[in-house]
Amino acid sequence: MQSALPLRQSPLDHRAQLGRIRFRRAVALMFMTLVLPGSAQLVAGRKETGRIAMRIWFALVITTLLLLAAFAISHSFAISFFLNTTVLGLIRIVLMGLAVGWAYLFVDAWRIGEPLALAQKQRLAMVGINGLLCFSVAGSLLFASHMVTNGQNVISAVFTNGKEKAPAKGRYNVLLLGGDSGADRWGLRPDSITVASIDADTGKTVLFGLPRNMLNFPFAKGSVMAEQFPDGFDCGVTCELNSLATWAADHKPLFKGVKNPGVEATKQAVEGITGLKIQYFAMVNLKGFQKMVDAVGGVTLNVRDRIPIGGVGGPVTGYIEPGKRKLSGFDTLWFARSRESADDYSRMARQKCVMNAMLQQISPQKVLFNFDKIAKASAALVTTDIPAKSADEFINLALAARSHPVRTISFVPPVIRTGNPNIAKIQRMVKKAIDPKAAKKAAKKSAKAGTGAKASPKKQNEGTTGGAIGSLRSGYAANQAEDLGAAC
Incomplete structure (x- = not known):
């Protein structure tokens, strides 16, 4: 009988087995670096490097968790955090440093794995694994840094470094202007003029x-325009409200130190008409608006009539068909500005509906997931004098406004004659909308003096005209609404 003796392993098999062990160890070191940066160095004897990397990693993880908890508790803090350009600059530097540091740890883990001791195929596999992990992790962090840089650029491009202004009687009054800019125009001529009066505590908004x-x-007392036109705007040619931009651009020396004379002249007119103190303005370029709508994936609107695309001086090139539909930036822009088969006042009503839809439908989550596109669109979209320090406050107010119905009051027929407006009546309408107590006092005072105005005609639903509920004769629902959403 032969004795059962253990077979000796051949040197070739021994080397192969040792190679497999080394390869598994090298791969393990790479994935340890992916899951817990510094752990590969720690187990391989490079304790000082490993400890430093792991301390930094744990500090970042703990800081991130604390910030996420703070964001969950306070949305206001989250908005303030991400609108602070100094904080964004710090985040960008941290992300870039993390990308470089993590890439170094991957390369170091590859070196610790002794690639020269591996078989050729195993060395090639290690190079592939290292390259994939290194470039995917570092690339993701550098891309995140790029996104943060875009955020910094948007804030710097859109907002100013000017002084913050206090609310007037508890309200911020922001002049919203919308129009085209072109080679044949002096700057941006506003085709849409709206004041958003916002309660500084609740965000309740009246448009x-x-x-x-x-x-x-008239113009605000003591203003540059009031000195030029003490009896009201009479420029000798076309003296409409939106022609102020052209007039001011032709008389720039009157507006010393003013960056945008057209906006300043319009602001002085709006203050004179409404009696409101305007703290800030935001001027929207309609071409930029189209890009913004596309950036957020479109806006859902209730299209009540067939809306022509084009017309009024040009051919009609198409239509926006009726129905509740998600519109692209191009179609949303034409929904807001089309005048073919409509009038200026039905167009104003549609514009209010677009404003309400944007307010209600653009959520923080949608902004986050489309941030890069929004960042690229924003620079071409808005010009404003709101300082960067106040940006977070206004975004918080916009979010608060979503929980309240938006009220609209428009100074248009049949309530107001645009050719010869009753300014006293307009200012009473404004007071009644933002301060009911003051309105009652004013009504009693005017009644005693025998100057009380008749009640405005009651709007009746006459179907739709030009895509808006109502008619020129009875008025359009979205122009005079307690709840703008319901009127759209």
Whole structure:
């Protein structure tokens, strides 16, 4: 009988087995670096490097968890955090440093794995694994740094470094202007003029719409325009409200130190008409608006009539068909500005509906997931004098406004004659909308003096005209609404 003796392993098999062990160890070191940066160095004897990397990693993880908890508790803190350009600059540097440091740890883990001791195929596999992990992790961090840089650029491009302004009687009054800019125009001529009067505590908002074709209006007392036109705007040619931008651009020396004379002249007119103190303005370029709508994936609107695309001086090139539909930036822009088969006041009503839809539908989550596209669109979209320090406050107010119905009051027929507006009546309408107690006192005072105005005609639903509920004769629902969403 032969004795059962253990077979000796051949040197070739021994080397192969040792190679497999080394390869598994090298791969393990790479994935340890992916899951817990510094752990590979720690187990391989490079304790000082490993400890430093792991301390940094744990510090970042703990900081991130604390910030996420703070964001969950306070959305206001989250908004303030991400709108602070100094904080964004610090995050960008941290992300870039993390990308470089992590890439170094991957390369170091590859070196610790002794690639020269591996078989050729195993060395090639290690190079592939290292390259994939290194470039995917570092690339993701550098891309995140790029996104943060875009955020910094947007904040710097859109907002100013000016002084913050206090609310007037508890309200921020922001002049919203919308129009085109082109080679044949002096700057941006506003085709849409609205004042958003926002309660500084609750975010409740009233939109005051001013028709672009308003005539015979005064300016704020003591203003540059009031000195030029003490009896109201009478420029000798076309003296409509939206022509102020052109007039001011032709008389720039009157507006010393003013960056945008057209906006300043329009602001002085709006203050004179409404009696409101305007703290800030935001001017929206309609071409930029189209890009913004596309960036957020479109806006859902209730299209009540067939809306022509084009027309009024040009051919009609298509239509936006009726129905509740998600519109692209191009179609949303034409929904807001089309005048073919409509009038200026039904167009104003549609514009209010677009404003309400944007307010309600653009959520923080949608902004986050489309941030890069929004960042690229924003620079071409808005010009404003709101300082960067106040940006977070206004975004918080916009979020708060979503939980309240938006009220609209427009100074258009049949309530107001745009050719010869009753300024006293307009200012009473404004007071009643933002301060009911003051309105009652004013009504009693005017009644005693025998100057009380008749009640405005009650709007009746006459179907739709030009895509808006109502008619020129009875008025459009979205122009005079307690709840703008319901009127759209």
